[in-house]
Amino acid sequence: MxxxxxxxxxxxxxxxxxxxxxxxxxxxxxxxxxxxxxxxxxxxxxxxxxxxxxxxxxxxxxxxxxxxxxxxxxxxxxxxxxxxxxxxxxxxxxxxxxxxxxxxxxxxxxxxxxxxxxxxxxxxxxxxxxxxxxxxxxxxxxxxYVKPCSRQPLTFKVEKKLLSFNPNNKITVKGEIDRTCLKPGDSIHLTMTVTNDSNVDIYIKSQLVYFNTYISKGESPSKHIEKGSIPGTKETSPTIRANSVLELERTIPILDTLYSIQNSKIMVGEFKVKVTVKAPFPHGKAYARVPVVIGWRKEEHESLIQRDLPPSYSEAIRGNN
Missing domain, CATH: 2.60.40.640 (Immunoglobulin-like)
Structure with a gap:
C-alpha cells in the first residue's frame, strides 16, 4: 500500500x-x-x-x-x-x-x-x-480558454406574420446584444424595439438557453443534442398592445458556473439568447437564437495569471542565493 x-x-x-x-x-x-x-x-x-x-x-x-x-x-x-x-x-x-x-x-x-x-x-x-x-x-x-463568435455588439431581427389576408398584419422585433463573449458572472444587456402592426396583443419572452452536442467515435460519427433553458434567466415582457411600438431593455445574469465547452472532439457546449414573439392562438410564435460564448479569452487572462501566481520552485531557490 x-x-x-x-x-x-x-x-x-x-x-x-x-x-x-x-x-x-x-x-x-x-x-x-x-x-x-x-x-x-x-x-x-x-x-x-x-x-x-x-x-x-x-x-x-x-x-x-x-x-x-x-x-x-x-x-x-x-x-x-x-x-x-x-x-x-x-x-x-x-x-x-x-x-x-x-x-x-x-x-x-x-x-x-x-x-x-x-x-x-x-x-x-x-x-x-x-x-x-x-x-x-x-x-x-x-x-x-474560449474563442469568441464576435467581439462587437450584435443585432438581430424576429418577424412574425399573422394568419391574415393583410400582408402588413405582422410583428417585428429589432434588437441588439451589447456583447456576445462574456466572462462567467457577467451580464448580457439586451435592447429591443417591438413594432406590433397586428390586430392582436402579444408579448416577448427572452431567456438564455444551452445546446450540448455529444459526438460518438467512428468514421461516420453520430451526434446527440441536448438542449434546455438556464434557470433564472427567463423573462416575459408586459403585454404589447395591437398597433403599438414598445422599447424593451433586459439584463440577463450569467452564473459564474457557466462556461462554453470548446476544444473537445466529444462534446460542444454552446449558449444562445433566445427571443420569442408569442401571439395568441392560432397565430403561434416566432423566435431568434443569438449565439454567445461564455469564458475567458487567452489574452484576457494571461496577465492576471502572471501577476497573481507565486514564483516557481526554481525561481525561489535562485532568489535565495
Missing amino acids: SPKCQIIINGLREGHLIAGQRVTGTVKFAIYKTIRYDSIDILFVGCGQCYFTSELLDGEYETITLSNEERYVFINKNLFKPAEDQMFEPGDYEYPFEFSLPDDVPSSVKTASCDIQYKIFVKFSRKGTFISKSENDLTVPVYG
Whole structure:
C-alpha cells in the first residue's frame, strides 16, 4: 500500500485552474517503516468520455449505446529518484512540483451524457511490485480558454406574420446584444424595439438557453443534442398592445458556473439568447437564437495569471542565493 498523500496547489484561484497556467505546489506524505521506492512521480491527467443512446431503423427499431473518449493532457513529473542503496526511513516528507497546462484543453464538465475531468495523483514505484497510486487523488476543475463568435455588439431581427389576408398584419422585433463573449458572472444587456402592426396583443419572452452536442467515435460519427433553458434567466415582457411600438431593455445574469465547452472532439457546449414573439392562438410564435460564448479569452487572462501566481520552485531557490 502506498502512503497517503496531501497534494497542495499554490494559488488555486477560486478552486480551479486555468488553461495555460503554470501550476506549483507540494506533495506531503508520511513513512512509518523503512522502505525503498525506486521512483515517486506526480501525474496530471485530463480525460473525457461521452455516452448516449440512438435508435437505428433496419427493418425494426434498435436502441444502441454510442460513446467516445478523449485524452487532453498527460503530464508525468518525477519527484524522487533514489541512489542505489537509498531507503526511506520513518518520518514526514515533502517534495515541490511544478508543471504547465496546455492552452487548448476544454473546461471541466459533468452532464448526464459527458464527463470531462482533470486529476492529480502521486505514483509510488517499487521493483518487483505493481506500481501503486497514492490513497487519495485530487480532482481539480479546469477552465479552458474560449474563442469568441464576435467581439462587437450584435443585432438581430424576429418577424412574425399573422394568419391574415393583410400582408402588413405582422410583428417585428429589432434588437441588439451589447456583447456576445462574456466572462462567467457577467451580464448580457439586451435592447429591443417591438413594432406590433397586428390586430392582436402579444408579448416577448427572452431567456438564455444551452445546446450540448455529444459526438460518438467512428468514421461516420453520430451526434446527440441536448438542449434546455438556464434557470433564472427567463423573462416575459408586459403585454404589447395591437398597433403599438414598445422599447424593451433586459439584463440577463450569467452564473459564474457557466462556461462554453470548446476544444473537445466529444462534446460542444454552446449558449444562445433566445427571443420569442408569442401571439395568441392560432397565430403561434416566432423566435431568434443569438449565439454567445461564455469564458475567458487567452489574452484576457494571461496577465492576471502572471501577476497573481507565486514564483516557481526554481525561481525561489535562485532568489535565495
